[in-house]
Amino acid sequence: AQSVTQLGSHVSVSEGALVLLRCNYSSSVPPYLFWYVQYPNQGLQLLLKYTSAATLVKGINGFEAEFKKSETSFHLTKPSAHMSDAAEYFCAVSPKGTGNQFYFGTGTSLTVIP
């Protein structure tokens, strides 16, 4: 069965500091990979996705993620945190050939300290 692990349910960073949110997946075949952001009382919004093109993927709001097959990882980064980045972040995988079914991690809550 597919699983997605997000290390750290809560991450705090200072404004202007590097943001690093970790995601590992379990699959022998690289799946499609996604990061979503959820602001309070809202639905999930797509940040970026990896679909087997470039391993470094750039998304919205200055976020990017790097696919590392050898580590089965897809960590999310942003060079400089902004107060508006405070939100819940979800990593998701969609195994190829499964009709676009997604498996979500349990989420990481990002706090940005002024």
Place this chain on the structure above:
Amino acid sequence: DAEITQSPRHKITETGRQVTLACHQTWNHNNMFWYRQDLGHGLRLIHYSYGVQDTNKGEVSDGYSVSRSNTEDLPLTLESAASSQTSVYFCASSESEGDGYTFGSGTRLTVV
């Protein structure tokens, strides 16, 4: 602009009642999904559909049903609401494999 809307945004119901949550999308997407979101569990798949008259069970389908009579709508029905079904429910749609989901704003359901 195309959108995906869920209604109601908030619902309180009593144990044992039948409840239907609406999901309507104007993206013309074939694929539609229902998830529930609970603390510590992330999002878990309830039911999904790949087109009209197609429905499939997800990871946590017990006590839920869906029907797909047209492309735009996938209503989720709780046959007999239970307190364990208190949750936030999200509907999503997508065009094809490899595409990201477009999510609705969610329905917060409380079963008392």
